[in-house]
Amino acid sequence: MELDSLVEFNTSPAIKEKLLAYGRVRTFKEGDTILRENAYIKSIPIVVKGSIKVIRTDEDGREILLYYIKAGESCIMSFLGAMHDDTSKIKAVAEEDCEILFIPNDKVSLLLKEYPEWLDYIFRLYHKRFEELLEVVNEIAFKKMDERLLNFIQKKCELTQNKTLSMTHEQLANELGTARVVVSRLLKQMEDEGLVKLGRNKITLL
Known part of the structure; x- marks a missing residue:
């Protein structure tokens, strides 16, 4: 696996080595459900290849697309759920055949303590996802x-x-x-x- 494909933002080779050491790689086919709503989050996904779509479902089963997660990115919703031992509020589905590196929750905490730049990676993702969610709200409300x-x-x-x-x-x-x-x-x-x-x-x- 190419180390450079693991994270979109600038991170040190040491973090990338740790990610490979801590993580477990899984492959998914287009349309596979990767994370279900209300499921407990045991590990954080980092997309290595392909892309994921993140969906919100209402009580009647209607869905709306929130955003896409591309190679080098992770799901900030998973980060927040994992850090608070909470259940998932979204559903994640493989948009295409993809390869995902799953990092156990306890290892994510270790990375935060050992590498401050890992926290920067999370904040950058949070900022990007927040802007995308604002765009969804803007489209629904005004377009x-x-x-x-x-x-x-x-x-x-x-x-x-x-x-x-x-x-x-x-x-x-x-x-x-x-x-x-x-x-x-x-x-x-x-x-x-x-x-x-x-x-x-x-x-x-x-």
């Missing part, structure tokens, strides 16, 4: 659904580095917390405006 849909498609294309998304209208609706008929209508409107091209379970950003 129309057509803007949210186009923003989502653009972000998804940027994440996958592919202009074509393989997603159903139902999947898009679930990610945005809306109805499938709304997504289908807006996608057809966006196609008429020359923003996207629609295919069978495919959406191409133009």
Whole structure:
């Protein structure tokens, strides 16, 4: 495993060596659930390859996408839950085939004591996730659904580095917390405006 792929932000080789020594690597297929809501957090995930989507679910089973975790990043929600011996408030799902390094909670505490820069890594993640959550709140509160849909498609294309998304209208609706008929209508409107091209379970950003 490449040490440089472990963390996005600048950290010393010593920390990366410790992460490899303390952690356990697991692989997940696209669509696999990595962390369920209300489950106790036993270890902190660091994405080595691939990406994860973090979702919040309401009592009726409706979901909304909060943010993505990319290679070199970790889940700040997991950090907070682990430090307070609390249950998870989110669900994490593999957005694509991914490889994740899991660091046991007690080892995370050791790293915090031994390496102050590890705390800096956590604060940087916290800042990034906080900004992303503010963006979600802003979109829900102030933006129309057509803007949210186009923003989502653009972000998804940027994440996958592919202009074509393989997603159903139902999947898009679930990610945005809306109805499938709304997504289908807006996608057809966006196609008429020359923003996207629609295919069978495919959406191409133009």
